Amino acid sequence: MSRFPGLSNAGENVPASIFAKLREHLARFPGDVIPLQIGDTHLHPPATLEAVAWAELTLGDVYSYGTPAGWAPLVAAIVEKARTKNRLSIGEANVQVACGATHALSAAVQALCDRGEELILVTPHWPLIKGMAIGHGAVPVEVPFAPDLEPVLEAAITPRTAAIYVATPNNPDGVMLTAAQLDGLARVAERHSLWILADEVYEDYGYDAEHVSIATHPLAAPRTVTVFSFAKSYAQAGLRVGYALAPEPVAAAMKKLVNHSVYNVPVAMQRAALGAMHAGAPFLQAARERYRGARDRARARLVAPAACPPGGAYLWVDFSRWSPGDCMPVLERVAEKGVLLAPGSAFGDACHAYARLCFTGVAEPRLDEGIDRINAVLADW
Numbered sequence: 001m002s003r004f005p006g007l008s009n010a011g012e013n014v015p016a017s018i019f020a021k022l023r024e025h026l027a028r029f030p031g032d033v034i035p036l037q038i039g040d041t042h043l044h045p046p047a048t049l050e051a052v053a054w055a056e057l058t059l060g061d062v063y064s065y066g067t068p069a070g071w072a073p074l075v076a077a078i079v080e081k082a083r084t085k086n087r088l089s090i091g092e093a094n095v096q097v098a099c100g101a102t103h104a105l106s107a108a109v110q111a112l113c114d115r116g117e118e119l120i121l122v123t124p125h126w127p128l129i130k131g132m133a134i135g136h137g138a139v140p141v142e143v144p145f146a147p148d149l150e151p152v153l154e155a156a157i158t159p160r161t162a163a164i165y166v167a168t169p170n171n172p173d174g175v176m177l178t179a180a181q182l183d184g185l186a187r188v189a190e191r192h193s194l195w196i197l198a199d200e201v202y203e204d205y206g207y208d209a210e211h212v213s214i215a216t217h218p219l220a221a222p223r224t225v226t227v228f229s230f231a232k233s234y235a236q237a238g239l240r241v242g243y244a245l246a247p248e249p250v251a252a253a254m255k256k257l258v259n260h261s262v263y264n265v266p267v268a269m270q271r272a273a274l275g276a277m278h279a280g281a282p283f284l285q286a287a288r289e290r291y292r293g294a295r296d297r298a299r300a301r302l303v304a305p306a307a308c309p310p311g312g313a314y315l316w317v318d319f320s321r322w323s324p325g326d327c328m329p330v331l332e333r334v335a336e337k338g339v340l341l342a343p344g345s346a347f348g349d350a351c352h353a354y355a356r357l358c359f360t361g362v363a364e365p366r367l368d369e370g371i372d373r374i375n376a377v378l379a380d381w
């Protein structure tokens, strides 16, 4: 039966932007808006489009279709990086370049989860992963993170579970999985023949611990798709380049799905991404120190409590003292002062009392100013 004018399940049910309501309140503020809600950076990337030697290229080098798996020189550099830095035993057939980690994760969910199958989300979770599950017909199942991770994962598994999504360092709370937690995750996944979706886009921003790729675990290696991002590592969010490393059959499936969605990531953007890989080591070191300083500064200045995130780009702020149950009233008042925070509800059903504050998106003086405005709202509460 035709459903016109109704939409598909995905069209109806993938969540809309979480900021629409706050923007109404923001509209009342006439001055300088400080965006602490979005996970971006104020730093200049280590390589830009201007740095690409366009004049030396032929038209075909830039304007012809590229290969769906990724531009060969970038794929080769990714293999080298994954082997040396992430200690993963991979080759070119394991790499899929995508339009950001967003696209890589979407293709991975599509490749691994069938309609009605469950995707476990270790929660709080990056918001878009839930919409991706819904968009591909899978069922997102939130499992609150616990230091003893293995039993909570074990308890959530059903005959329909297909995969477990986890981010380390995590967005929004910066939690980095310990060796024991990685071991527990790998053992559960192996015991129940599950896939692991390892979101490691913040691999370069571990402040208090060394980042370890989940796929280095021997039980995890054959069942893990790991996703990385030039947006996060190299301040190139607008270029939309990310990549997945996957066991060969999964990479081959993802290549088909990428072929049928975007065909190839713009080659021009992949050239600038490769430039960042070549020139970016000093940037990574400097950015890590700068972000660590911003984290500590933000935490010390903010009146509301937030656990110290060992990695990532965010404070996960607990507003329950001011607005028990749901911090939206606080966030609306903060928006009226020209500061946006990301509502916790987007990160999990049990996260309404929290909000996410990004400490890498604006330079320190504006970060201070934004936090002062939040503190002023809390002082008047």
Ligand SMILES: Cc1ncc(COP(=O)(O)O)c(C=O)c1O
Binding pocket: 039, 099, 100, 101, 102, 103, 126, 167, 170, 171, 199, 201, 228, 229, 230, 231, 232, 237, 241, 242
């Ligand atoms: C945990 C996590 N995964 C994936 C992404 C998507 O990254 P990209 O910009 O490369 O699509 C983000 C972006 O904020 C993120 O925080």
